[in-house]
Each structure stands twice: as structure tokens, then as C-alpha cells.
Amino acid sequence: xxxxxxxxxxxxxxxxxxxxxxxxxxxxxxxxxxxxxxxxxxxxxxxxxxxxxxxxxxxxxxxxxxxxxxxxxxxxxxxxxxxxxxxxxxxxxxxxxxxxxxxxxxxxxxxxxxxxxxxxxxxxxxxxxxxxxxxxxxxxxxxxxxxxxxxxxxxxxxxxxxxxxxxxxxxxxxxxxx
Amino acid sequence: xxxxxxxxxxxxxxxxxxxxxxxxxxxxxxxxxxxxxxxxxxxxxxxxxxxxxxxxxxxxxxxxxxxxxxxxxxxxxxxxxxxxxxxxxxxxxxxxxxxxxxxxxxxxxxxxxxxxxxxxxxxxxxxxxxxxxxxxxxxxxxxxxxxxxxxxxxxxxxxxxxxxxxxxxxxxxxxxxxxxxxxxxxxxxxxxxxxxxxxxxxxxxxxxxxxxxxxxxxxxxxxxxxxxxxxxxxxxxxxxxxxxxxxxxxxxxxxxxxxxxxxxxxxxxxxxxxxxxxxxxxxxxxxxxxxxxxxxxxxxxxxxxxxxxxxxxxxxxxxxxxxxxxxxxxxxxxxxxxxxxxxxxxxxxxxxxxxxxxxxxxxxxxxxxxxxxxxxxxxxxxxxxxxxxxxxxxxxxxxxxxxxxxxxxxxxxxxxxxxxxxxxxxxxxxx
Numbered sequence: 001x002x003x004x005x006x007x008x009x010x011x012x013x014x015x016x017x018x019x020x021x022x023x024x025x026x027x028x029x030x031x032x033x034x035x036x037x038x039x040x041x042x043x044x045x046x047x048x049x050x051x052x053x054x055x056x057x058x059x060x061x062x063x064x065x066x067x068x069x070x071x072x073x074x075x076x077x078x079x080x081x082x083x084x085x086x087x088x089x090x091x092x093x094x095x096x097x098x099x100x101x102x103x104x105x106x107x108x109x110x111x112x113x114x115x116x117x118x119x120x121x122x123x124x125x126x127x128x129x130x131x132x133x134x135x136x137x138x139x140x141x142x143x144x145x146x147x148x149x150x151x152x153x154x155x156x157x158x159x160x161x162x163x164x165x166x167x168x169x170x171x172x173x174x175x176x177x178x
Numbered sequence: 179x180x181x182x183x184x185x186x187x188x189x190x191x192x193x194x195x196x197x198x199x200x201x202x203x204x205x206x207x208x209x210x211x212x213x214x215x216x217x218x219x220x221x222x223x224x225x226x227x228x229x230x231x232x233x234x235x236x237x238x239x240x241x242x243x244x245x246x247x248x249x250x251x252x253x254x255x256x257x258x259x260x261x262x263x264x265x266x267x268x269x270x271x272x273x274x275x276x277x278x279x280x281x282x283x284x285x286x287x288x289x290x291x292x293x294x295x296x297x298x299x300x301x302x303x304x305x306x307x308x309x310x311x312x313x314x315x316x317x318x319x320x321x322x323x324x325x326x327x328x329x330x331x332x333x334x335x336x337x338x339x340x341x342x343x344x345x346x347x348x349x350x351x352x353x354x355x356x357x358x359x360x361x362x363x364x365x366x367x368x369x370x371x372x373x374x375x376x377x378x379x380x381x382x383x384x385x386x387x388x389x390x391x392x393x394x395x396x397x398x399x400x401x402x403x404x405x406x407x408x409x410x411x412x413x414x415x416x417x418x419x420x421x422x423x424x425x426x427x428x429x430x431x432x433x434x435x436x437x438x439x440x441x442x443x444x445x446x447x448x449x450x451x452x453x454x455x456x457x458x459x460x461x462x463x464x465x466x467x468x469x470x471x472x473x474x475x476x477x478x479x480x481x482x483x484x485x486x487x488x489x490x491x492x493x494x495x496x497x498x499x500x501x502x503x504x505x506x507x508x509x510x511x512x513x514x515x516x517x518x519x520x521x522x523x524x525x526x527x528x529x530x531x532x533x534x535x536x537x538x539x540x541x542x543x544x545x546x547x548x549x550x551x552x553x554x555x556x557x558x559x560x561x562x563x564x565x566x567x568x569x570x571x572x573x574x575x576x577x578x579x580x581x582x583x584x585x586x587x588x589x590x591x592x593x594x595x596x597x598x599x600x601x602x603x604x605x606x607x608x609x
Contacts, residue, residue, distance in 0.1 A: 022403035
């Protein structure tokens with residue numbers, strides 16, 4: 001499908017989480033999810049189902065009733081990841097889903113992504129500078145240097161090929177600074 | 179001395195002075211804005227006074243005696259041109275269109291027995307007085323409306339000063355839409371219409387500035403809080419984002435306008451209740467309040483102007499990176515709101531020189547003020563044409579705004595102060 005010519009069609013089957021995405025400060029987490037869900041659902045029941053799903057994904061519990069301006073950065077990110085996955089898109093593009101998060105929130109976000117891919121067959125295209133995170137979550141990896149793919153394959157395959165202890169090592173060797 | 183104070187102060191000044199928005203908004207704009215406003219005010223005053231001085235007056239002399247001739251000579255000394263007509267009945271003179279034939283708004287009638295009464299006052303009984311009747315056309319033209327009839331009034335005073343105190347009194351009446359309203363002083367009427375002359379432009383100014391701020395903030399907030407990027411990836415009509423933003427701003431601004439008008443009405447009411455209205459002037463019975471059609475046109479004019487202002491604010495804020503930037507950009511539109519409103523507060527648009535009149539009419543924000551006057555005077559054409567013009571202007575702006583929202587450029591566009599040029603961020607510049 002041509003993403004430029006058929007942008008409207010493409011938008012229906014993908015979701016996107018920008019690196020610096022924000023939430024509406026004066027909406028509660030629940031209202032935000034409802035607002036986003038309405039663009040992709042047909043009726044009220046379907047919306048409610050999707051939002052319930054998102055509530056479960058993000059695990060924010062009763063805090064979803066509070067306004068988003070009271071959330072920590074990690075809570076906002078969990079809400080946004082849930083937003084990107086709740087409608088089970090064919091492809092979810094997640095740009096640095098854990099950047100700037102503390103250990104607990106990062107752990108939770110990674111767990112969400114892994115579980116969702118496994119349980120619902122959603123394809124996730126994830127971009128990250130954190131090679132350890134990439135190794136932990138991704139089934140297939142493309143290393144990009146100066147805008148070009150320099151190596152591609154499964155994490156184990158790459159580690160074996162470039163004799164690296166982890167993907168960070170592999171990247172350093174491929175790019176040539178190690 | 180506080181430790182570190184000087185260092186902080188120098189840093190603050192450097193930062194503030196180097197911010198082009200502050201420099202422009204706080205220093206350059208006021209330096210231009212206030213002289214322009216001053217020029218507008220003095221121009222309005224001067225042109226109203228000049229108009230009155232250049233005034234032509236039509237005189238009906240039903241006395242044709244010595245003193246009426248002296249009175250007319252005295253008028254000639256005060257006013258530039260005095261025309262004496264053969265008609266005897268002021269109502270007939272007005273309905274026959276004599277005033278427009280001589281291009282004047284003032285009619286003076288010297289009653290029969292004027293000279294006899296003045297003679298009696300001077301030689302026999304000082305308590306005998308007489309009068310002249312002054313009829314002035316009321317056009318709802320602004321705060322200086324009464325200057326013309328005041329000039330005639332001062333001519334009566336100078337006549338009295340020459341002969342005897344209070345020998346002649348002026349009895350003012352008003353001509354409204356071609357009908358004489360006996361005993362209605364145009365000055366009292368102007369005072370009563372003050373709330374309209376001032377309230378309407380001020381209300382429109384505040385309503386428009388307030389709603390533009392709301393609209394600009396709402397778009398800039400999406401950019402600042404990084405929610406716009408997500409919004410643009412959703413399967414929805416881009417035009418819906420624009421319309422949603424405009425409609426939301428209209429509702430909030432509308433509520434603001436109603437609250438404001440209620441408050442302002444109360445505020446103005448506290449003034450008008452203090453004005454002595456012994457003449458029993460009633461605006462409703464004089465037909466000087468808008469008809470239902472008038473209100474409808476005024477509402478339509480306000481609505482389309484509001485829409486044009488909001489669409490403009492949305493476009494401008496699309497060029498800003500954050501809320502502060504958007505508010506500064508919208509601030510550049512304010513002179514176009516303030517200058518016409520202030521000018522029209524004092525003077526009628528038809529009294530302006532052609533070039534200035536075209537400039538004022540080209541600014542869409544002038545039209546609700548013009549419409550408010552026009553509908554009060556039953557001139558629905560002026561209001562209607564204004565609505566058509568502002569609607570066309572709004573459609574163009576809305577089209578531009580929708581084109582802007584249809585592209586991804588809205589995420590990266592910004593105005594640079596050096597050269598004021600638009601640019602898109604290239605991938606190489608991405609952090």
C-alpha cells in the first residue's frame with residue numbers, strides 16, 4: 001500500500017507513538033483513551049471494550065480517573081503505549097517507547113509490548129537507541145547508521161555473526177568504533 | 179548588595195532584550211501603535227469639528243423682519259453657508275428633500291413674530307422671549323454627532339449676548355429617518371446612544387481578541403504538548419481538526435461574550451441611569467433600537483467576523499512552536515482590531531477620506547461596528563454587504579487553513595523573525 005497516495009487507508013491500520021508524544025493535560029487518562037478510541041471504533045460498546053483493554057494494558061488502575069497533568073512521565077508513557085496498542089493495529093510504530101523512564105516504568109512498558117505482540121499478533125516497528133532493550137524485545141533487528149541500514153537479522157544471528165556479547169557490541173563493531 | 183543580584187540582572191536583560199518577540203511586542207509595537215491611535219483620535223476630532231464648521235444650514239424664515247435678518251447675518255458669521263428657502267413648513271421641507279439638496283443636516287426655522295417679540299423684549303417688556311427651532315438629522319454617527327447643532331446653538335448665544343440675555347432660545351429637534359421628532363434634543367439622543375457608540379466597538383474588540391487568543395492557544399498547545407503529531411496520525415478528516423478547533427473556540431468565546439455583554443450592559447446602565455432624561459426621550463418609540471431583522475444581521479455580522487478572526491488565529495498559530503509564540507503572532511493582528519474600532523467610535527465611516535474609508539472597509543473587523551450603527555438606523559444594505567464581504571474573506575482564510583492542515587507541514591512550519599520566512603525542518607536538523 002502506497003503510504004503517500006493512500007495515506008488515509010494506511011492510517012486506519014497503523015498506530016504511531018512519537019518519541020515526545022504528550023497527553024491532553026486537562027483530560028483524565030480514561031477520557032483520553034476514550035477520545036482516541038472513538039476514531040477507530042463504530043459504536044459506544046466497542047469504544048468501551050477498547051478502553052477497558054487499554055486500562056488493562058497500562059495498569060494505571062484508579063489513577064485513570066485523574067487528570068493527565070497529575071501523571072508522572074512514566075505513567076503518561078504507559079498510557080500512550082496502551083493507546084497505540086489498544087485497537088490491535090496491523091502495525092504499531094513505537095519511537096523510543098521507554099526513553100527517559102525509570103527502571104520500573106521501562107520494565108512495565110517492555111512487558112506490555114512483548115505480551116501484546118505474542119497474544120494479539122500485532123507487528124511492532126520499534127526504534128530505540130537502547131541496544132539492550134532492542135535485544136530484549138525484538139525478534140528482528142536492523143541497525144541504522146547515518147540513515148542507512150548497515151546490518152539486519154535476528155539478535156542471536158547478529159551476535160553470532162559479529163562475535164558480540166550483546167547488540168551494543170555488535171553495533172560498535174559494525175559501525176567501526178570498537 | 180545582594181550577592182549575585184547584578185549577575186542575574188544582566189543575564190535577565192540580555193535574555194529579554196535578545197528575544198525578538200518581546201522586543202517587537204513590548205517596544206516597537208507600542209511605539210508605532212500609540213502614535214497611530216493618537217493620530218486617529220485627533221483626526222476624528224478635527225474632522226468632526228471641521229465638518230461642523232464647514233456646515234451648511236438651511237433657514238426657513240417665517241418672520242422676514244429686521245431682527246430675523248440680523249439673526250441670519252449672525253448665523254452667516256458663525257457658519258460657512260446659510261441658505262434661505264421659501265418653504266414655510268419644516269416637515270414639508272424635510273420630506274421634500276431640501277436638506278439633501280443643499281447637502282446639509284441642519285435646518286433652522288425662525289417663527290412668525292420673531293422680530294416683534296425681540297422688539298418687545300428690548301423696548302417694552304424684558305420678560306418677553308422668543309425662540310428659533312433647530313432640526314438636526316440624526317445618523318448615529320458617533321460620539322461627536324451633536325457638534326453641528328451645538329454650533330447653531332452658539333450662534334444663538336452670540337445673538338443674545340449682543341442684544342439681551344435670553345431673548346432668543348434654541349429649541350432643538352431631531353430628524354430621524356426623514357421624520358421630525360419634535361422636542362428631541364440630538365445631544366440628549368447622542369448621550370443615550372453613547373452605550374451603543376462605545377459599548378459595541380469595545381465589546382467587539384474584547385470578544386475578538388479573547389477568542390483569537392483561545393484559538394491560537396488551542397492549536398499551539400497541541401504543538402507544545404506534542405499531541406498534534408499523534409492527532410495527525412489518526413484516521414480522520416484533517417478538516418475536522420480545523421473545524422473542531424474553530425467550533426470549540428467559538429463556543430467558549432460566545433460564552434465569554436455573553437458574560438461580558440451582561441456585565442458591560444450593567445456597567446453602562448449605571449451611567450445612563452444618571453443622565454437626566456427630562457425630555458422623555460425613549461429610544462424604542464423613536465425606532466432607534468434594532469428590529470428583529472437588524473438583530474439577526476448584527477448577529478450574522480458578528481458571527482462571520484468572529485469566524486474570520488478565529489481562522490486567522492489558527493493559521494498564525496500554526497507557524498508558532500509554542501503557546502507564547504502563538505500569542506505573540508496573534509498580537510500582530512491587534513492593531514487591525516483596535517484602530518478601526520476606536521476610529522468608528524468617534525466618526526462615521528462615510529465621513530472619512532476615500533483612501534482611509536477603503537482601508538477601514540477592507541479590514542473585516544470593522545464590519546460589525548459599522549453594522550451595529552447601520553441596523554439601528556434601518557440601513558440593512560450596509561450590514562448585508564459587510565456580511566457578504568467578511569464571509570468571502572473568511573472563506574479564503576478557511577481555505578488556506580484547511581490546506582495547511584491537509585499537509586504535514588503544520589508540524590514543522592515556523593516563522594523566523596529574520597526575513598519572516600517559512601521553513602520546514604529537514605531530517606538533518608532533527609535532534
